Amino acid sequence: MVTAAKLTYQDYLNAPGDERYELLDGELILVASPNENHQTASIALSSRMYSFAKENDLGRVFHAPYDVLFSDSNVAQPDIMFISKERDHIRTPANVQGAPDFIVEILSPSSARHDWGYKRDLYAKHEVKEYWIIDPANRLVYVMLLKNGILDLQATHGEGDTVTSTTLEGFSVEVNDL
Numbered sequence: 001m002v003t004a005a006k007l008t009y010q011d012y013l014n015a016p017g018d019e020r021y022e023l024l025d026g027e028l029i030l031v032a033s034p035n036e037n038h039q040t041a042s043i044a045l046s047s048r049m050y051s052f053a054k055e056n057d058l059g060r061v062f063h064a065p066y067d068v069l070f071s072d073s074n075v076a077q078p079d080i081m082f083i084s085k086e087r088d089h090i091r092t093p094a095n096v097q098g099a100p101d102f103i104v105e106i107l108s109p110s111s112a113r114h115d116w117g118y119k120r121d122l123y124a125k126h127e128v129k130e131y132w133i134i135d136p137a138n139r140l141v142y143v144m145l146l147k148n149g150i151l152d153l154q155a156t157h158g159e160g161d162t163v164t165s166t167t168l169e170g171f172s173v174e175v176n177d178l
């Protein structure tokens with residue numbers, strides 16, 4: 001049996017520049033271009049999170065593409081991330097080196113399996129405190145918090161609900177606005 005060699009961060013940096021990739025468990029994953037629903041949710045949420053974090057001097061908010069190096073064989077580009085002031089040392093001009101405090105992934109047909117599976121486990125392993133998965137097609141927001149090394153599903157919010165972050169303290173958003 002022949003197994004493919006796992007790729008490294010250096011291999012990832014040498015990937016063709018005309019596509020967007022993530023490196024998950026040493027496998028180069030092509031990330032499809034986001035659709036309109038994905039972009040609408042991303043812009044609505046990231047702009048609100050950015051303004052809230054800045055106004056309250058809590059830390060920094062970034063959106064993809066911006067590499068997060070979890071290890072030499074795991075480089076993700078979360079849709080949205082928050083890094084608290086206390087953890088600002090993990091941020092560099094080129095990438096983030098370690099786990100952000102809070103990550104949001106927005107589902108698309110090509111990303112759902114990775115967002116719910118491998119990335120959820122990866123984020124838990126590296127102690128991301130809070131993880132939201134937004135499902136724009138079904139107008140749902142899934143909120144997970146780190147408990148005993150697992151990103152445990154705490155709540156599912158739908159139309160008419162308000163979603164509140166425990167990590168970005170005081171931040172909330174209406175599902176309908178996403």
